[in-house]
Amino acid sequence: xxxxxxxxxxxxxxxxxxxxxxxxxxxxxxxxxxxxxxxxxxxxxxxxxxxxxxxxxxxxxxxxxxxxxxxxxxxxxxxxxxxxxxxxxxxxxxxxxxxxxxxxxxxxxxxxxxx
Amino acid sequence: xxxxxxxxxxxxxxxxxxxxxxxxxxxxxxxxxxxxxxxxxxxxxxxxxxxxxxxxxxxxxxxxxxxxxxxxxxxxxxxxxxxxxxxxxxxxxxxxxxxxxxxxxxxxxxxxxx
Numbered sequence: 015x016x017x018x019x020x021x022x023x024x025x026x027x028x029x030x031x032x033x034x035x036x037x038x039x040x041x042x043x044x045x046x047x048x049x050x051x052x053x054x055x056x057x058x059x060x061x062x063x064x065x066x067x068x069x070x071x072x073x074x075x076x077x078x079x080x081x082x083x084x085x086x087x088x089x090x091x092x093x094x095x096x097x098x099x100x101x102x103x104x105x106x107x108x109x110x111x112x113x114x115x116x117x118x119x120x121x122x123x124x125x126x127x128x129x
Numbered sequence: 130x131x132x133x134x135x136x137x138x139x140x141x142x143x144x145x146x147x148x149x150x151x152x153x154x155x156x157x158x159x160x161x162x163x164x165x166x167x168x169x170x171x172x173x174x175x176x177x178x179x180x181x182x183x184x185x186x187x188x189x190x191x192x193x194x195x196x197x198x199x200x201x202x203x204x205x206x207x208x209x210x211x212x213x214x215x216x217x218x219x220x221x222x223x224x225x226x227x228x229x230x231x232x233x234x235x236x237x238x239x240x241x242x243x
Contacts, residue, residue, distance in 0.1 A: 050234075055236070056236055057133070057219055057221075057234030057235050057236045057237055058219070058221075058232075058234040059234070060231050060232065060233075063231070104172065106172075112185065113160070113177060113179070113184050113185055114160065114223055114225070114232065115160055115161070115162030115174075115177035115179075115184070115185065115221065115223060115232060116162065116174050116177055116185045116187075117162075117164075117172075117174065117232070118174070119171060119172035119173075120171075121171045122171060122172075
């Protein structure tokens with residue numbers, strides 16, 4: 015079985031400041047890792063994913079994440095946030111042996127960007 | 130290109146009733162997954178369909194069922210509704226269930242059970 019822990023339920027941040035959202039996972043098998051964003055009253059949108067290869071993954075809207083196998087972490091970062099980044103962010107994993115549609119999500123981190 | 134379309138967007142039911150939610154995937158996508166989102170339990174996987182076959186099922190009671198049609202459209206049904214079934218139900222589609230594809234989510238169907 016696997017689990018996903020997002021260490022912060024809410025992260026307040028000022029506009030143009032950096033932000034880091036933390037995600038730890040546990041799994042007895044190899045996994046793929048994802049970050050999704052959900053804007054108010056919308057579905058989820060993929061920010062980035064780690065399948066294999068380079069541990070630093072770049073995604074859309076200036077986000078990046080680093081896979082750390084030894085610490086079983088996949089933290090998301092953005093060097094300078096905008097008001098429009100206010101949203102809920104979800105870390106997710108899927109087992110490499112599972113089909114693509116079966117994701118296990120963390121509880122989410124609400125990011126609130128203020129001027 | 131049209132995105133994933135879910136209908137209805139909002140609905141209110143009473144306990145004991147049943148409900149059917151519909152999902153039209155992106156054109157060409159053959160894999161459809163369903164998720165339940167609640168404030169208490171977060172996002173939970175319900176089931177996944179590919180080529181009209183259920184490939185995976187989450188840990189939900191038998192009251193939750195689904196199907197996929199030959200045009201890849203999918204429906205999910207919840208029978209004998211309970212208050213705890215109030216949730217946002219999200220559908221996601223992808224080209225195929227394997228191979229590194231991205232999941233594309235619809236805006237969801239918000240179900241309120243009174």
